[in-house]
Amino acid sequence: MNELEGYIVSKSFEILRKYPLCDRCLGRLFARYGLGMSNVVRGRAIKVLLLMELHRLISNNVKNLNLLNDIGPNINIMPQLINKYLGSIQPRKCYICSDRLEDIIVELIGKVVDELSRFKLKTFVISVLKNSEMEKRELEIISEFKLDSWESIRREIKRELGKKVKTLVGLEPEFKHPDIVVMVDLDKLDVKTVITPTYILCRYLKLGRNISQVKWFTSDGVRKYPLAIEDVVEPLKSLFNAEDIRLHAAGREDVDARMLGSGRQLVVELRNAKNKTVSVDEVLKALSNSELILILFDRFVESGYVREIKLKNMLKVYRLLVLSEKPLTTDLLRSLEREFTNRVISQRTPTRVLRRRKDIVRFRRVYNVKSRLVNEYLIEFLVKCDGGLYVKELVHGDGGRTTPSFSEFLGCGLKVLELDVIDVISN
Ligand SMILES: [Zn+2]
Structure with missing residues (x-):
């Protein structure tokens, strides 16, 4: 002292x-x-x-x-x-900021406001890069004099800029899920921004067949299927003035299968969306434009939701219309139903997807089967099973790669004419 x-x-x-x-x-x-x-x-x-x-x-x-x-x-x-x-002495400049901090703050405010005015956003967070020269000098003093009452220069800059952004641009600070992250470099006096993705949770229904999730092009650049879920959600890209749009669905049905019932969950990710002031009404309007595809808006969600819907263990209910080589009877179908109640099925990767996927054996459960003879050659099945079960193969057996199969049990060839997903149940 x-x-x-x-x-x-x-x-x-x-x-x-x-x-x-x-x-x-x-x-x-x-x-x-x-x-x-x-x-x-x-x-x-x-x-x-x-x-x-x-x-x-x-x-x-x-x-x-x-x-x-x-x-x-x-x-x-x-x-x-x-x-x-x-007497007259020459004052020395501030050891930490060389008397520049006031000017630096004014300059940074200008840059941040300019940058943020380019977008239509609602929330922001400011981050200041660590280890600037000023911060190092500040820490020197703090450790030399063992101070415990200080605030870091990074925190002060964040607060000063944050106050101005709120009053000049009208954005609200949000630390957990901001629309934009503003990164300030105190050495270069540089401001960079990263717009966080927007995620919209929807459900989709396919009322027709030959509809893919994303657009498929052949090697000649021609559309493989005339319609995709992506076509219907694509207007969101311009609505949000986004650079890119990605679809994250909770699984996928075959292109030729309809997706009915309450539909399948889908998260639409909009990357680098320069307009995040879009209302739910505008989203609904942008999505309502196809007779064969229905997109049902649920809500805006956070990034973690993509992982969540992908990891969710889903049960599926399928409807199949199947043609038999031989005439069948109701009695035979009743015994098939009994045989396939709560039955584990062993499936090697189906022949039709072998080109794209590894040849492995997996096990999935069929919970129950309901069947109805339309005529003695034509059968309608309802199958409730684990997600990830290849249901067409469950019917025709895929040359013995799926076992047991309906075809194996009935002792005759079966052909799937129609396939619909009629429910996706979260397990
Ligand atoms: Zn200073």
């Missing part, structure tokens, strides 16, 4: 003896003390009190002039007092 009593005054004196600091940088070192004032006011108040105290000590005993001598060039306020006792 020196001649000056009191923690803040004595600590400030020690620091300013060695390091010149501007009001803001000094105030930040004691940010925990005093409420509802800026670091500039806090730093200025400490300096004023310090100089008043020194003035008092010098008035009592002129020997105390050496105290003022120590900090005179480093304090840069109250020139009349300094000049009176020390």
